[in-house]
Amino acid sequence: MSNATSSKLRRRNAWYGYLFISPMMLGFFLFLAAPIVYAFGLSFTDYSLLHPSSFVGGDNYARLVSEDAQFWRTLGNTLYFSAGLIPLNLGLALALALLLNQKLPGTGFFRTVIFTPVVTSIVVWAIVWKYVFATDAGLLNQILASLGIEGPAWLYDTALVMPVVIVVSVLKKVGMNMVIFLAALQDVPKMYYEAATIDGASRWRQFRSITLPMITPSLFLTLVITLIGSLKVFSQIAVMTDGGPGTSTYVLVYYIYQLAYKVFDFGYASAVAFVLFFLVLLLTVVQWNLRTRWVHHEQ
Amino acid sequence: MKKGLGIGLATVLMAGSLAGCGSESNGKESSSGSGAATKEVKLKFSIWGNDTHKQMYETMIESYRKDHPNVSVEIMTIPSADYQQKLSVLMASKTAPDVVWLMERSIPQFLEAGQLADISSIKDDPDYKFDDLIPSTLDLLTKDGKTYGIPFSTPPNMIYYNKTLFEEKGLKTPTELYAEGKWTYDEMAKAAAVLTDRSKGVYGVNLIRPNGWTTSWTESLQTLVWAFGGDYFSADGKQFALNTKEGIDALQFYSDAMFKSEIHPKPGDQTTFETGKIAMQQDLFSYMGKAKAITDFKWDIAPMPSGAGGQGTTLGYAGYAVTKDSEHAAEATDFVKYLTNPENMAVTSQFFVPSRKSVLESQEFLNQGPSPESVKTAVLDQMASARVRPAFQNFQQIDEKMKIGFDSIYTKSKPIADIAKDLEKEVSPLLN
Structure with a gap:
């Protein structure tokens, strides 16, 4: 008897549960899952705004692998962006967190200053930096000129443009990771440091053997988030460089946007989008499986 | 029993949200012109212009509403760099504005795709003085003898x-x-x-x-x-x-x-x-x-x-057109007619080189520049030899x-x- 009631109760509770999450799930299925499935279907067609579409099988994927040199350049640019952004972002965030974790005057002010860009609109941020890096009248080149140095055309130099975009992106997002690290640092029990000090461990040794292992869960989290974010970079590219000069800042999302909304090749754009999807998935799975190796107190 | 209730609730929720999506109906069928039983009509009008252009249009819309109190026009500003992209997508999803600015390079795409409405009826009104429009400026917006838009700006650089x-x-x-x-x-x-x-x-x-x-x-x-x-x-x-x-x-x-x-x-x-x-x-x-x-x-x-x-010298080019899927094509056409009548083209000539001969050659237009002589040399004298840039689908x-x-x-x-x-x-x- 008690068995029957409890299963009934469980079932009722389950329905309440479903009911409570239904607004969220409904939104998720209507506006996220359904379009994703639809886009996956589109990637096997030549759907375009300009002509009626037809099923083309794996042609889009074949074209992507064998014919489209631009796709590979774009993929290379994206990985370049990620490879530049992630170490710089995490390193700077950690350094800032360590610095601002001290009990020094003005830390509250600096934390706010560094976090402010995170809540600023990315478009506004990118426009401001576009002016800062403008060739002649740009703030940076004006400063350089006052020192007697002729600044380069930052956004019109194929070698400089990607580093510029990386730096601008790091400054925008570093505050978020810094806050996560700050929280993690403050959770490290003081007794470990006390014990280490008694044992005569140096500051560096303490950092390596106590601080770093204790904040690895946060490091892992920020790494995954920053990596995924960096693969999806778009706004700052669209605003600051428009993919240029040439195609030197074409990144995957920008390329997808170009293909879909400029050339109206939605079918092919969907195929590229799915390559990005699987790339993110793959990298996340790899990281997830590696985490037990280096994330402290994780099973 | 409980299961039935759950499904019922879910269905209600779903239906509610779907209805929410579809219920944005603005104004029903339109009775064109100055009919008695006029319904509220909301037109959308997209431009890539700046704030001063927008203000000018808002003033014109206000006076338009004196004769057409049932029509309201909302101006949508889209940056020129994104204009064609955005409009293409809006057209495909059937949510395009009723009246649009079009630049020369985007006209073939929309015209060939059959996304612009035939507004030849505009010619029928003798007061409109269709013949006053410089014929060469109409070429891009004419297909098979039908008019698909009226140019309002043909500036030489x-x-x-x-x-x-x-x-x-x-x-x-x-x-x-x-x-x-x-x-x-x-x-x-x-x-x-x-x-x-x-x-x-x-x-x-x-x-x-x-x-x-x-x-x-x-x-x-x-x-x-x-x-x-x-x-x-x-x-x-x-x-x-x-x-x-x-x-x-x-x-x-x-x-x-x-x-x-x-x-x-x-x-x-x-x-x-x-x-x-x-x-x-x-x-x-x-x-x-x-x-x-x-x-x-x-x-x-x-x-x-x-x-x-x-x-x-190149000739810039911009025209008004009515989109094919507009629910209020008649009102939209009438609004385009209003914007391009001789009086209003004189108003827009403060920013845009007019496509009406009478306005182009008026003293009023000559006074829009730093001096009448400069406008004559730099604008009027160049019109004959200036060419519109090529357009492609x-x-x-x-x-x-x-x-x-x-x-x-x-x-x-x-x-x-x-x-x-x-x-x-x-x-x-x-x-x-």
């Missing part, structure tokens, strides 16, 4: 120059040189070299229109290429034509101005004419509004200089390739001759 700087150096102004028949690219480069003062950040000449680096090939440099006797495409639009001596000379002149003689701002530079640091600036008539706000120095306008191939694809090619000029990554050769390879397949 021109040179805005800083008269104060010219006076300081004791140079002849472009207007004077033009009067003597000596206004050429060589003379322009010579004057620019004298006017350039790098220590003050002053440049002699800027061919790139404001914010125009990424659209430079079409917006800013077509004139230069034409003036040097070259062209991007053959007359029938089927061949790539820039890979010629003339075309390469034009690009070389441009590249040298930036990197050799350094009389032209460098790629990515955003210095504007208003700052007084540009002696000669290429722009359209629509820049007049901003130029009039200048108080720090004297300025004037002059026609484009000439090269081996003439002046190569797949303009967006061509634009992308051209932009990438022109960026090689800016990054100096290849000699000009190679750029022209590579562009030919990339663009030719798109022209078929």
Whole structure:
């Protein structure tokens, strides 16, 4: 008897549960899952705004692998962006967190200053930096000129443009990771440091053997988030460089946007989008499986 | 039992949200014109103009509502760089504005796709004076004898120059040189070299229109290429034509101005004419509004200089059209008619070179510039020889390739001759 009631109760509770999450799930299925499935279907067609579409099988994927040199350049640019952004972002965030974790005057002010860009609109941020890096009248080149140095055309130099975009992106997002690290640092029990000090461990040794292992869960989290974010970079590219000069800042999302909304090749754009999807998935799975190796107190 | 309740609730929720999606109906069927039982009609009108344009339209809409109290018009501003993309998507999803501005390069795409409404009925009203519209300006928006839009802006490009700087150096102004028949690219480069003062950040000449680096090939440099006797495409639009001596000379002149003689701002530079640091600036008539706000120095306008191939003046082009899927096509057409009637075209002529002969030749229009003489020389006298830039159904694809090619000029990554050769390879397949 008690068995029957409890299963009934469980079932009722389950329905309440479903009911409570239904607004969220409904939104998720209507506006996220359904379009994703639809886009996956589109990637096997030549759907375009300009002509009626037809099923083309794996042609889009074949074209992507064998014919489209631009796709590979774009993929290379994206990985370049990620490879530049992630170490710089995490390193700077950690350094800032360590610095601002001290009990020094003005830390509250600096934390706010560094976090402010995170809540600023990315478009506004990118426009401001576009002016800062403008060739002649740009703030940076004006400063350089006052020192007697002729600044380069930052956004019109194929070698400089990607580093510029990386730096601008790091400054925008570093505050978020810094806050996560700050929280993690403050959770490290003081007794470990006390014990280490008694044992005569140096500051560096303490950092390596106590601080770093204790904040690895946060490091892992920020790494995954920053990596995924960096693969999806778009706004700052669209605003600051428009993919240029040439195609030197074409990144995957920008390329997808170009293909879909400029050339109206939605079918092919969907195929590229799915390559990005699987790339993110793959990298996340790899990281997830590696985490037990280096994330402290994780099973 | 409970299960049934759950499903029922879920269904209600779902139905509710779906109904929410579909219930945005604005105004029902329209009874056109001045019928008695008029329903509320909301028109959407998209432009890529700036705030001063928007204000002008808002004033016009207000007075339109005096005769058509049931019609309200909402202005939608879309940046010109995104305009065609955004409109294409809106058209595909059947949510396009009722009345739209269209630029020449986007017209074939929409017209060929059958997305514009036939508004030939506009001709029927004798008071509208359809014949007053300059016939050549209607070509782009006419297909099989039917009218699909009315042009409202056909501005030739021109040179805005800083008269104060010219006076300081004791140079002849472009207007004077033009009067003597000596206004050429060589003379322009010579004057620019004298006017350039790098220590003050002053440049002699800027061919790139404001914010125009990424659209430079079409917006800013077509004139230069034409003036040097070259062209991007053959007359029938089927061949790539820039890979010629003339075309390469034009690009070389441009590249040298930036990197050799350094009389032209460098790629990515955003210095504007208003700052007084540009002696000669290429722009359209629509820049007049901003130029009039200048108080720090004297300025004037002059026609484009000439090269081996003439002046190569381009004619900008913008028209109003009604979208095919508009639920209020009749009201939208009437609104276009209102915007382009003789009185209102006189109003819009403060920014836009009018396509009505009577307005173009009116004293009122001549007074829209710095002086009636300058407007006559730089605008009216150029209309006959100025050409509209070519338009293509797949303009967006061509634009992308051209932009990438022109960026090689800016990054100096290849000699000009190679750029022209590579562009030919990339663009030719798109022209078929």
